[in-house]
Amino acid sequence: xxxxxxxxxxxxxxxxxxxxxxxxxxxxxxxxxxxxxxxxxxxxxxxxxxxxxxxxxxxxxxxxxxxxxxxxxxxxxxxxxxxxxxxxxxxxxxxxxxxxxxxxxxxxxxxxxxxxxxxxxxxxxxxxxxxxxxxxxxxxxxxxxxxxxxxxxxxxxxxxxxxxxxxxxxxxxxxxxxxxxxxxxxxxxxxxxxxxxxxxxxxxxxxxxxxxxxxxxxxxxxxxxxxxxxxxxxxxxxxxxxxxxxxxxxxxxxxxxxxxxxxxxxxxxxxxxxxxxxxxxxxxxxxxxxxxxxxxxxxxxxxxxxxxxxxxxxxxxxxxxxxxxxxxxxxxxxxxxxxxxxxxxxxxxxxxxxxxxxxxxxxxxxxxxxxxxxxxxxxxxxxxxxxxxxxxxxxxxxxxxxxxxxxxxxxxxxxxxxxxxxxxxxxxxxxxxxxxxxxxxxxxxxxxxxxxxxxxxxxxxxxxxxxxxxxxxxxxxxxxxx
Numbered sequence: 001x002x003x004x005x006x007x008x009x010x011x012x013x014x015x016x017x018x019x020x021x022x023x024x025x026x027x028x029x030x031x032x033x034x035x036x037x038x039x040x041x042x043x044x045x046x047x048x049x050x051x052x053x054x055x056x057x058x059x060x061x062x063x064x065x066x067x068x069x070x071x072x073x074x075x076x077x078x079x080x081x082x083x084x085x086x087x088x089x090x091x092x093x094x095x096x097x098x099x100x101x102x103x104x105x106x107x108x109x110x111x112x113x114x115x116x117x118x119x120x121x122x123x124x125x126x127x128x129x130x131x132x133x134x135x136x137x138x139x140x141x142x143x144x145x146x147x148x149x150x151x152x153x154x155x156x157x158x159x160x161x162x163x164x165x166x167x168x169x170x171x172x173x174x175x176x177x178x179x180x181x182x183x184x185x186x187x188x189x190x191x192x193x194x195x196x197x198x199x200x201x202x203x204x205x206x207x208x209x210x211x212x213x214x215x216x217x218x219x220x221x222x223x224x225x226x227x228x229x230x231x232x233x234x235x236x237x238x239x240x241x242x243x244x245x246x247x248x249x250x251x252x253x254x255x256x257x258x259x260x261x262x263x264x265x266x267x268x269x270x271x272x273x274x275x276x277x278x279x280x281x282x283x284x285x286x287x288x289x290x291x292x293x294x295x296x297x298x299x300x301x302x303x304x305x306x307x308x309x310x311x312x313x314x315x316x317x318x319x320x321x322x323x324x325x326x327x328x329x330x331x332x333x334x335x336x337x338x339x340x341x342x343x344x345x346x347x348x349x350x351x352x353x354x355x356x357x358x359x360x361x362x363x364x365x366x367x368x369x370x371x372x373x374x375x376x377x378x379x380x381x382x383x384x385x386x387x388x389x390x391x392x393x394x395x396x397x398x399x400x401x402x403x404x405x406x407x408x409x410x411x412x413x414x415x416x417x418x419x420x421x422x423x424x425x426x427x428x429x430x431x432x433x434x435x436x437x438x439x440x441x442x443x444x445x446x447x448x449x450x451x452x453x454x455x456x457x458x459x460x461x462x463x464x465x466x467x468x469x470x471x472x473x474x475x476x477x478x479x480x481x482x
Contacts, residue, residue, distance in 0.1 A: 048136075048397050049112040051075035053100045053126045056083025057240060058140060059117030062167065063087060065389035066115065066138075070397060075111060077103045081219035083240055098221050100126050108133045113396050116140060117167070121249045122227040124149035128480055131160045136396040138389075140167040141259035142251055143412065143419040147458055148471035150423065152482050154416030161400040165392040165408055166415035168259040170360025172388035176264045177381040178364045179348075182355055183268050185377045187366060189352030190310070194265040194318045195327035198359075199343030200253040205245040205323075206284045206293075206300035210235045228474040245298050251426055252298030253322035257344060257359070258422035259415075264346055264361040265318065266418050270311040273455025274318075274421055279304040279428040280448070282323055295433040301325055304425040320425055330354055332367035384409060424453060431466040 048071040052063040055076045060083075063073050077097040078084035088096060097103035104111075113136035116126045124144045127137050137157070143166050144150040157164040170176060182188065214236035216222045222234050229248040244250035265271070282301035283293050293299070301323020310316040319327065329339055330347060332354060339345060341358025348355045354367040366372045384391050388409060395404040405411075410418075431446035445463070452462045460466040474480070 046070060046397065047072055048393050049074045049110065050115060051077065051103060051107065051111045051113070051130075051135075052087065052115045052117070053077045053103075053130075054116060054118035054122075054140075055087040056080060056085075057117070058167075059115065060087045060090075062115050062117050062138070062140070062389070064090065065387075066393055067091070069386075069390040069393045071113075071393045075103055075107055079221045079224040080217075080239065082217065099224055101129065104129055104133060108135070111135055113137065113163075113393075118227075119225075119243050119249050120145040120251050120255060121229050124153060124480060125228055125474075125478060127153055128156055128482070131156045131162050131164075132481060134160055134162060136163040136392075138165045138167065138392050139415075141415075141419075142255045142422055143259075143415050144423070145249075145251060145255075146470065146472050147420050147423045147427065149480065150416045150419040151458060152480060154412045156482070157412040163392065163396040163400055163405045163408070164412040164415070165388070165395075166259065166410045166412070166419070167388075168263055168360075168410055168415070168418075169388040170260050170362070171263055171267070171409040171414075172384040172391055173361050174383055175357055175361030175364045176267055177383060179264055179355060179357060179361060180268050180381055181377050181379065182364075182366060182375075183348070183350075184380065187353055187375060187377070188348060188350030188355055190312060190314055191265075191269055191348045191350040192310075192314065192316060193349040194269070194316065195321070195347045195349075196258075196261045196265065196318065197321040197326050197340070197345060198253055198257040198261060199324055200257050200322055201245060201298070201300070203242045203245050205252065205298045206282065207245075207297050208292075208294045209246075209296050212236070226475070228472070228478045230475055246296060247298060247430065248296070250298070251423065252302075252429070254302070254304070254320055254422055254425050257322070258320065258425070259418060260359050261344055261346055262318070262320070262422060263410075263418055264357055265348060266421065267414070268348070269308075269316060271308045271316065271318075271421070272417060274306040274308050274424050274453055275455075276307045276450050276452050277304060277424050277428040278448075278450045279425065279432065281429055281432050293433050295430070298426075299323075299429060299432075302425075302429050304428055306421065306424065330356070330367050333369070337369060338363075382407070420455075427451070427460070427466055427469040430469045431463065434465050 050066050050071050050073050055078045067073050073091045073094050076087050076094045077100045079098055114130035115138045117140040123139055127139045130137050213233045216234045280303050281299040304320040306318040308316040344359040346357055357364045395408050398404040434446040436443050436445055451460045454461050458470050
């Protein structure tokens with residue numbers, strides 16, 4: 001088990017979430033070896049004791065992947081006993097909780113690391129509470145629901161000296177490294193334009209909030225599931241998946257897929273915060289003659305244009321398309337050849353050539369595709385044979401200052417700015433529905449304008465109303481603790 005952090009850090013961080021509710025102490029379940037050894041004893045760092053927050057669906061597969069290596073899944077936490085059932089069966093010795101705050105309060109001395117795989121709106125509060133207790137964290141994509149949360153988690157990982165990784169597993173794949181080697185070798189020249197696209201959403205979007213109430217399943221703690229979000233009555237089929245299409249909980253198609261598809265160009269081109277963003281969005285027909293926009297729900301499709309300052313000082317334009325919208329096929333791609341992986345992908349356009357990939361950076365290819373077999377670029381970037389999950393487990397065991405931690409594929413220093421870029425697209429999309437009524441006339445001043453972004457200060461400088469989407473107001477009783 002990894003050595004426990006100093007007691008002062010623990011007491012400060014405990015206060016940050018104890019205000020959310022009174023917690024009681026509990027006896028040991030797993031006794032850390034450094035406790036048995038007495039003060040000053042450092043235990044051999046050969047196993048990582050992991051707690052899972054959100055252990056159904058993707059959370060279930062995450063902790064299963066961790067358990068394949070030197071990790072013990074000792075604690076499980078989920079607000080829905082139905083979703084947790086498989087993990088409870090797979091890890092029968094793990095202690096189960098519904099409230100992550102209670103679990104961390106009672107068991108933090110017995111935990112080395114925490115995996116967070118909840119709906120987007122509770123990623124930040126769960127991860128921050130764990131980091132404040134000195135726990136290493138693995139958080140599913142997107143890292144957070146809001147830009148502000150992403151910035152705070154990025155800073156906190158460094159402040160609390162914990163090993164962090166976001167769950168965009170393609171960041172550890174060979175594909176993105178191949179793309180980097182081609183780019184670094186100058187095969188496509190300076191990339192000035194990137195197209196990224198997805199066929200998501202595959203859940204309802206662009207719809208009004210249902211008026212019919214539904215009975216809360218007895219296994220689900222609805223109030224805990226809502227977490228930071230405003231209280232609303234439960235609706236049918238929101239859980240376990242359709243929450244992705246509602247702004248209170250999810251981050252839409254780009255939140256779901258952006259960290260997988262934007263990551264390759266973000267990494268290959270060394271991008272930072274965008275300098276501007278603009279968008280157009282699809283709408284639905286509410287009757288035969290009227291198109292409708294529903295601000296509680298993500299749109300059915302969108303096209304976002306982000307501008308960046310590239311590594312060489314030249315501007316890079318990134319297009320994001322979802323809802324089935326795709327860019328024009330490159331002329332170098334044959335009429336029957338697959339573009340990206342079909343429904344998703346990214347195309348890099350440079351002044352000397354083009355290259356493309358699918359989701360996770362898979363299927364990397366120079367264009368025309370025959371060129372990939374004709375060039376021979378030496379491998380200069382180390383691969384990750386152990387994979388994304390075990391890379392994090394091994395780094396957490398080695399510690400914050402270890403070479404393994406420094407070599408992580410998606411630590412928050414990388415995942416945070418990437419997530420901010422993804423969420424900047426949503427800021428533009430949500431600004432599309434801002435209304436103003438003057439003299440009885442309704443206008444939408446956030447539509448069809450370019451929003452200028454001051455990344456260092458997390459602020460839109462030319463349309464202040466858009467800044468409401470940088471940071472949410474949490475429901476009473478919930479705090480990020482910063």
